Amino acid sequence: MNLPNTLTLVRIFLVPLLVVVLLTQYAAREVLGVPKELAAAAIFGLASLTDWLDGYLARRRRQVTWLGQILDPIADKLLTSAAFISLVQLGLAPAWMVALIIGREFAITGLRSLAYTKGITIPASLLGKIKMASQVTAILLLILGWRPLPWLAPIGYAALWVVMLTAVISAVDYYRRFLMMLNARVTDVNGARARRAS
16 A cells, blocks of 8 residues: 555545534534534545645656556545535535535446446546635535635635536536547547458
8 A cells, every 4th residue: 555545545544534524513623622613624625635735746657557546546535425415414505416416426437437438548638626625615615604704605606607617518528528539549449350350
C-alpha cells in the first residue's frame, strides 16, 4: 500500500465522520469546542485536499496503480454524494439538484465501465475537473453559510447551479467522446479484418 492509495483510503474513512458531524444533533452545537459547521467544513476540506494530493503524489512518484485508479473515483463519489445528501437532509440544498448531480455520477461511472469492457479508456476531461472543483466550492460554501457565515449561503447556492450545469455539460462531453472512441475502435477492427481477408 503506497502513500497515494493510503490518502485515498483516508478520504473514504473521513466520509462517515463528515456525515456524523453534519447530521448529529449536539446540545451545544460544538465538536470538541469547535462549532459543528466549522468542524464539518474542516473535515470536508481535508478530505478534498487528499483528492488533489493523492493524484499529485501518484504521478510525481510514479506510483499510479490499478487499485488507486479504482479507489480514487469511488472515494470522490462517496465524499461528494454523502456531503450533498447531508445538505439535503439539513435543508441547505434542493433535493432535485442533488439527485441530478448524483445521478450524473452514476451514469458516467456506468459509461466508463462500459467503455472499459470495450477496451476504451475515457480520461477525465477539463470539464470534469471544473465540475469537481465547483462541487467542493459549493459544498464548503453551503456548510459555512449554514450558521457561522450566513452571507455565504447565497454564493453557495449559486455555486450549486454551476455544479449542476458543469455536471450536465461534462456528462454530454463524456458520452460524445465515448461514441467517437467506440466508432474509431470499430473502424480499426473492421479495417484489420478486411486486411486479413484480402
